[in-house]
Amino acid sequence: EAGVTQSPTHLIKTRGQQATLRCSPISGHTSVYWYQQALGLGLQFLLWYDEGEERNRGNFPPRFSGRQFPNYSSELNVNALELEDSALYLCASSWGLQITNEQFFGPGTRLTVL
Amino acid sequence: GENVEQHPSTLSVQEGDSAVIKCTYSDSASNYFPWYKQELGKGPQLIIDIRSNVGEKKDQRIAVTLNKTAKHFSLHITETQPEDSAVYFCAATFKAAGNKLTFGGGTRVLVKP
Numbered sequence: 001e002a003g004v005t006q007s008p009t010h011l012i013k014t015r016g017q018q019a020t021l022r023c024s025p026i027s028g029h030t031s032v033y034w035y036q037q038a039l040g041l042g043l044q045f046l047l048w049y050d051e052g053e054e055r056n057r058g059n060f061p062p063r064f065s066g067r068q069f070p071n072y073s074s075e076l077n078v079n080a081l082e083l084e085d086s087a088l089y090l091c092a093s094s095w096g097l098q099i100t101n102e103q104f105f106g107p108g109t110r111l112t113v114l
Numbered sequence: 115g116e117n118v119e120q121h122p123s124t125l126s127v128q129e130g131d132s133a134v135i136k137c138t139y140s141d142s143a144s145n146y147f148p149w150y151k152q153e154l155g156k157g158p159q160l161i162i163d164i165r166s167n168v169g170e171k172k173d174q175r176i177a178v179t180l181n182k183t184a185k186h187f188s189l190h191i192t193e194t195q196p197e198d199s200a201v202y203f204c205a206a207t208f209k210a211a212g213n214k215l216t217f218g219g220g221t222r223v224l225v226k227p
Contacts, residue, residue, distance in 0.1 A: 004157070035217075041219060041220075042120070042203060042217040042218055042219040042220045043158070043203065043205075043217040044217075045214050045215065045216065045217075048214065055212070056211075056212040056213070056214050058214070090157050090158070092157070099146065099207050099213045099214065099215065100146045100163075100165070100207075102148075102160050102163075103148075103160070103215070104160075105150075105157030105158045105159065106157050107155070107156055107157050108157055
């Protein structure tokens, strides 16, 4: 069974540009979560989608947005990039709406903002 | 507010010794506490979890204990092996924040052979 996949692996942008990160969940999973992992820090919750709806949002500015497609894959968009947006962005998927369902993580996309 | 504190931030142990990581949480309504292991270049992987109606859970060399009164929970790894070297994260649910997982800052564990 294929795990959670993310693309691209690495992404280099300059300040002010936009970045788009993609995530494909495990087959059968309907929930997708996005986390930001800055260097030396823990995981910060960004967004949670289930069945195409945004279910919860972390304490991040509106320039962080996303969506979930009918096939349950998801996209994270970061507009007006700032230097401090440089981080590893992790996507996780789980089955259903229960927060207690195991979240399976992808390998992440390393975003570097110059 | 929603907060999970994790200690220590780094832990170095001799192979065969035990390792203990402690986390405290702020929301008395929290009811789910997973632990994740992140190896270099990989995403975190769930290794064990505990729900608020249980005080302890074991899985081979790994155990987790929960003290709801004190609002803290701990990960215990016995007979550590080099492959246990990784970053470990605790997490807790925060219903007041829309039922999401909040993670601790992580503990880098190094098992010396």
